Amino acid sequence: MGLLRKIRDTGRVAEPTPPRPEGHVPPQAKEFGGSVQVRCVDAGSCNGCEIEIAGAFNPVYDAERYGARLVASPRHADVALVTGPVTRNMAEPLRRTVAAMPEPRLVVAVGDCAINCGEFAGGYGVEGAVSDVVPVDLQVPGCPPRPDEIVAALRRVTGR
């Protein structure tokens, strides 16, 4: 009874929705109908970008309320969030992961390393940026990008 009263009295605790983000919207975003399943791929990052992606899906930034949901299999995914410079060992797994996603699909390069190899440019184990390995539809710059910037990119895809 105490819990029910608390639920009734607390009301809504989420932050108000920020304004809808501006910027490039990939053409295939229209086909997702306002929600996307998201598969994350760490292609060789330092894990800083992963921490911010985890933040983007936590209760504060809450990407799920804009229609983005994490999934474990690329076969269930509409969007791949790819972090890090692509290492030699991860180039082929990244190609296979994206190839396993159904069409229409979309690849988002998250972080400076994913966009241009960042700190790791020229490293002996680096194959290249994400766009050197698979087609990239959206970029989220930053080292690492903030969770709200990652959420904003996903909102451009879901249109919410």
Ligand code: SF4
């Ligand atoms: S962009 Fe920065 S935080 Fe992200 S993987 Fe590269 S070095 Fe790490």
